[in-house]
Amino acid sequence: MSIELDQAELELFRDNVRRFVQSEIVPQYEQWERGGIMPRQVWNQLGEAGLLCVDLPQAYGGACAPFDFSMVVAEEFGRAGCGALGGSLAVHSDIVAHYILNAGTEEQKSNYLPKMASGEMVGAIAMTEPGAGSDLQGIRTSAKREGDHYVINGSKTFITNGQHCDLVVVAAKTDPTVSGSKGTSLFIVASDCPGFQRGRNLDKIGCHSADTSELFFQDVRVPQSALLGELHRGFFVLMNELQRERLSLAVMAVAAAEGALAQTIAYVKERKAFGKAIAEFQNTRFKIAEMQTDIRVHKAFVKECMERFARKALDVASVSMAKLGCTEMQGRVVDGCLQLFGGYGYMTEYPISRAYVDARVQRIYGGTSEIMKEIISREALK
Ligand SMILES: Cc1cc2nc3c(=O)[nH]c(=O)nc-3n(C[C@H](O)[C@H](O)[C@H](O)COP(=O)(O)OP(=O)(O)OC[C@H]3O[C@@H](n4cnc5c(N)ncnc54)[C@H](O)[C@@H]3O)c2cc1C
Numbered sequence: 001m002s003i004e005l006d007q008a009e010l011e012l013f014r015d016n017v018r019r020f021v022q023s024e025i026v027p028q029y030e031q032w033e034r035g036g037i038m039p040r041q042v043w044n045q046l047g048e049a050g051l052l053c054v055d056l057p058q059a060y061g062g063a064c065a066p067f068d069f070s071m072v073v074a075e076e077f078g079r080a081g082c083g084a085l086g087g088s089l090a091v092h093s094d095i096v097a098h099y100i101l102n103a104g105t106e107e108q109k110s111n112y113l114p115k116m117a118s119g120e121m122v123g124a125i126a127m128t129e130p131g132a133g134s135d136l137q138g139i140r141t142s143a144k145r146e147g148d149h150y151v152i153n154g155s156k157t158f159i160t161n162g163q164h165c166d167l168v169v170v171a172a173k174t175d176p177t178v179s180g181s182k183g184t185s186l187f188i189v190a191s192d193c194p195g196f197q198r199g200r201n202l203d204k205i206g207c208h209s210a211d212t213s214e215l216f217f218q219d220v221r222v223p224q225s226a227l228l229g230e231l232h233r234g235f236f237v238l239m240n241e242l243q244r245e246r247l248s249l250a251v252m253a254v255a256a257a258e259g260a261l262a263q264t265i266a267y268v269k270e271r272k273a274f275g276k277a278i279a280e281f282q283n284t285r286f287k288i289a290e291m292q293t294d295i296r297v298h299k300a301f302v303k304e305c306m307e308r309f310a311r312k313a314l315d316v317a318s319v320s321m322a323k324l325g326c327t328e329m330q331g332r333v334v335d336g337c338l339q340l341f342g343g344y345g346y347m348t349e350y351p352i353s354r355a356y357v358d359a360r361v362q363r364i365y366g367g368t369s370e371i372m373k374e375i376i377s378r379e380a381l382k
Contacts, residue, residue: 021076081351083358239316244309261295323366
């Protein structure tokens with residue numbers, strides 16, 4: 001297929017996603033945000049619309065589309081100011097599904113992936129614990145072998161899709177005698193397993209309609225077939241999936257910044273002060289120019305990273321730069337945009353206020369900005 005045809009198909013797909021977001025999501029979004037969670041059936045709607053796990057092979061329910069198509073979904077939710085839903089989708093389609101696709105057995109792939117693509121099952125990934133976030137090597141959740149089962153004990157926190165999930169990829173220590181990244185394994189735990197319990201839906205400052213929860217595992221018995229990837233090699237799987245995870249966050253950051261700037265441009269043309277539109281003040285024009293430039297420069301780097309990812313040539317330091325640079329840029333842009341709204345920007349009825357609070361978490365999850373700097377500097381100084 002020619003590059004032009006690929007591009008035309010991508011834009012057609014983007015158009016469909018945009019129309020779906022505008023007709024099915026945006027009109028209800030405010031209500032879901034106020035309610036603190038979106039309804040479970042939204043996942044089924046997303047599946048029916050073909051927006052989940054789009055780049056999985058057809059044999060597993062996907063459309064076998066290139067990676068860019070999945071990023072278009074992330075972009076369009078981000079651009080529309082639906083960051084909560086964009087984040088939940090990225091966990092489901094770009095993280096959990098790809099852990100299973102790339103590390104799973106044939107049985108795991110055919111059991112879970114088609115149901116994830118249709119929205120019948122929602123995926124979550126549970127790494128973070130109350131005592132271990134950035135330092136994942138410090139996790140204490142354990143999985144002990146008993147006959148042909150593993151028995152999982154421990155607790156996780158801040159888990160996206162924690163209330164809605166039907167399956168959770170859980171990181172657990174399988175060999176407590178070794179330290180560091182060794183001795184950790186991943187397990188697929190179904191939410192109906194006895195001993196699995198969800199905590200409450202956590203109160204957050206933003207992304208309210210995304211459910212984020214503590215998860216508890218008390219003597220949860222899973223068969224050996226629940227092991228995802230090799231025993232004691234969970235960090236190996238995690239490392240292999242980092243590029244995609246961080247790239248999707250960078251893509252969403254750029255799109256969310258574009259969406260925030262578009263609303264701001266419309267506003268400054270309308271709003272008047274001292275007898276003229278605030279767009280006419282030099283400060284406004286310069287701020288808009290700075291933000292536009294900030295977005296464009298980061299977008300170009302993300303594009304380069306996406307091309308390298310497609311060629312399997314994207315290194316961890318570069319994708320960490322994309323995550324660091326784009327999420328920090330998103331923070332700067334939404335802050336600058338909110339300022340141009342004046343007092344109205346501080347009012348929750350103006351979507352720019354949501355863009356502002358939703359952006360904040362981007363510098364924290366998927367590896368904090370400080371951890372990104374550690375990774376980048378380690379490579380630069382080696
Ligand atoms: C809304 C939301 C959704 C999330 N979803 C998920 C999910 O689905 N699954 C999941 O497993 N986790 C999830 N997380 C957890 C997220 O990945 C962690 O919060 C993040 O990795 C940081 O860990 P922490 O909160 O324990 O902070 P800490 O690790 O305690 O860090 C606190 C501060 O110390 C800094 N710091 C830590 N180590 C270093 C260092 N070596 N050098 C310099 N500074 C350092 C950090 O950058 C940060 O500023 C989510 C978090 C949030 C807020």
